[in-house]
Amino acid sequence: MVTREEIRGHWNELRGRIEEHWSQLSPHDLDELEGQTDQVVGKIQQRTGQASSEIQQEIDTIVDDMSESAACATEKLGEGFEKAVHKTKEQFQQASDAAHEQYEHINESMQRGYQQAEQTLRKNPVESVAVAFGTGLIAGVIVSLVWRR
Numbered sequence: 839m840v841t842r843e844e845i846r847g848h849w850n851e852l853r854g855r856i857e858e859h860w861s862q863l864s865p866h867d868l869d870e871l872e873g874q875t876d877q878v879v880g881k882i883q884q885r886t887g888q889a890s891s892e893i894q895q896e897i898d899t900i901v902d903d904m905s906e907s908a909a910c911a912t913e914k915l916g917e918g919f920e921k922a923v924h925k926t927k928e929q930f931q932q933a934s935d936a937a938h939e940q941y942e943h944i945n946e947s948m949q950r951g952y953q954q955a956e957q958t959l960r961k962n963p964v965e966s967v968a969v970a971f972g973t974g975l976i977a978g979v980i981v982s983l984v985w986r987r
Contacts, residue, residue, distance in 0.1 A: 855900045862886050 856878070857863055862885045882893045959966045 851904060852897075852900065855904070856882070856897070859896065859900065860886055 857865065860882050863882065879890050879893045879897070882888065883890050886893075
């Protein structure tokens with residue numbers, strides 16, 4: 839048997855299915871009966887002449903169908919959510935892998951640059967010291983000019 843809470847919780851959907859199933863009812867017939875199981879059964883019985891046990895059984899069937907539909911929709915929603923989470927994890931992993939590859943590439947480039955600089959210093963130590971001295975001298979002049987202003 840359907841409880842009042844089930845009827846109140848899904849009244850709009852249930853109302854539509856009741857109106858569809860018992861076309862003898864007008865929308866006005868159901869306006870004041872929201873969630874009142876006994877009165878809904880009584881109103882249908884009054885309009886159709888059908889036995890209350892049959893009406894109750896049909897309403898139970900309608901509510902069961904609604905529950906199954908809701909359960910199916912919830913299951914599909916859950917599956918969709920799981921797929922979205924899985925896809926997000928995959929995208930995060932791909933981004934993480936790409937960032938790691940970029941880090942490795944930059945690290946290798948830095949190592950090569952350091953090695954090239956070291957080789958240049960070893961091949962031409964005098965020229966390297968002269969370039970460093972000249973760069974320091976120019977930087978000192980620029981700093982002193984900026985400070986004077």
